Amino acid sequence: MTADCLFCRIVAGGVPARVVHETDTVLAFHDITPQAPTHVLVIPKAHFTAVGDMDPATAGDVLQAAHHVAKAEGIAEDGYRLVFNTGRDGGQTVFHVHCHVLGGRSLTWPPG
Structure with a gap:
């Protein structure tokens, strides 16, 4: 945990968030x-600055949680986007x- 990191403070419970999924290693909550x-954010509970800093197990947990969120939010069947x-x-x-x-509408580019 890093004291000056907003997401670390959310993990610690010091900043409120609308949590939609949680495991021992990840937390998912609605973007403000x-x-x-x-639009839900999935974060590892451990602090990693950049996507390339994550170990493979944590990266897998984040991706698995993202798919779980897509199913729970009802966007998995029509499609969704994951962005790092x-x-x-x-x-x-x-x-x-x-x-x-991200999902709930067409995300094709260009729009239309």
């Missing part, structure tokens, strides 16, 4: 600024690995 009708932003130029704003689970 959703970019799609369904890594580093400042990659759009990462919270430097604790997180997987965005």
Whole structure:
């Protein structure tokens, strides 16, 4: 845990979150600024700064939890997107690995 990390504080219970899934190793909660009708973040409970820092077991737990969330949120059948932003130029704003689970509408590009 890192004291100045927002997601570490959520894991510790110091910051509230709308949790949708939790295991011993991961936590999934609704994004506070959703970019799609369904927008859930899946994070490892242990602090990893970037996706490449995770060990394979933790990465697998995050991906398995993301699929569980998609099924629980009712978006697995129609399709969903998983996004990891890594580093400042990659759009990462919270430097604790997180997987965005997005769905509930068409996410094809270009839209339409």
